[in-house]
Amino acid sequence: MSEIVKSEPTKMKRVADLDVDEDMIETHVLLPEKYFKKLDATSSMKEMSKGAIVREALKEYFDKQDRPIELPRGTKVSNEVIKNLLRECTTYWGNFEIEGEEGFIAVAKEKGIKLKDLTEPQFEVLAEKLVIGYTGYAFRPTVDEFIGKLSVLEPTEKQKDILRKKLGGEEGEEEEKEVHSEEEWDEDWGDEPEEGSEEEGEEEW
Numbered sequence: 001m002s003e004i005v006k007s008e009p010t011k012m013k014r015v016a017d018l019d020v021d022e023d024m025i026e027t028h029v030l031l032p033e034k035y036f037k038k039l040d041a042t043s044s045m046k047e048m049s050k051g052a053i054v055r056e057a058l059k060e061y062f063d064k065q066d067r068p069i070e071l072p073r074g075t076k077v078s079n080e081v082i083k084n085l086l087r088e089c090t091t092y093w094g095n096f097e098i099e100g101e102e103g104f105i106a107v108a109k110e111k112g113i114k115l116k117d118l119t120e121p122q123f124e125v126l127a128e129k130l131v132i133g134y135t136g137y138a139f140r141p142t143v144d145e146f147i148g149k150l151s152v153l154e155p156t157e158k159q160k161d162i163l164r165k166k167l168g169g170e171e172g173e174e175e176e177k178e179v180h181s182e183e184e185w186d187e188d189w190g191d192e193p194e195e196g197s198e199e200e201g202e203e204e205w
Contacts, residue, residue, distance in 0.1 A: 096133035
């Protein structure tokens with residue numbers, strides 16, 4: 001006659017509520033070893049399956065993404081939105097695309113971003129990128145033409161003035177700078193270079 005040994009009841013691992021009435025799709029995910037160890041330890045401690053923990057973490061992540069971002073008073077566009085926009089329009093080589101389907105103007109317009117809604121610090125960061133984009137033109141427009149391209153994004157007059165200063169000012173300033181430079185040349189080197197040194201002087205200039 002064999003003896004019947006009564007075994008301890010096996011504890012069933014709790015399944016998170018989010019698993020109820022959900023259509024499941026089987027998938028495989030590669031995890032770094034340190035995360036897998038943490039997942040395994042958490043599974044044992046909370047008596048939950050690893051899959052339930054991963055699903056719960058994903059639910060929290062996507063719920064957070066779907067929540068509207070609370071902005072400080074007076075702020076209409078979050079810093080994160082600006083960062084993503086700048087990152088999206090910056091090329092691998094560090095240039096900043098202005099025009100085209102993936103350029104700043106088109107992307108900002110598609111996202112409904114208006115320059116007048118940016119705070120001063122936000123526009124300062126953007127202005128630095130716009131300077132990079134302006135200098136990257138193969139056939140560079142005038143400063144006013146460039147600012148005109150941004151009119152669809154509704155910049156304020158103050159923002160336009162900031163850009164003019166950063167980009168070298170209004171038309172005609174370059175000529176003024178050249179005249180000023182020639183005057184400095186006369187003061188520093190004299191009206192006429194010494195005989196035979198004209199080419200050398202021009203190279204240094």
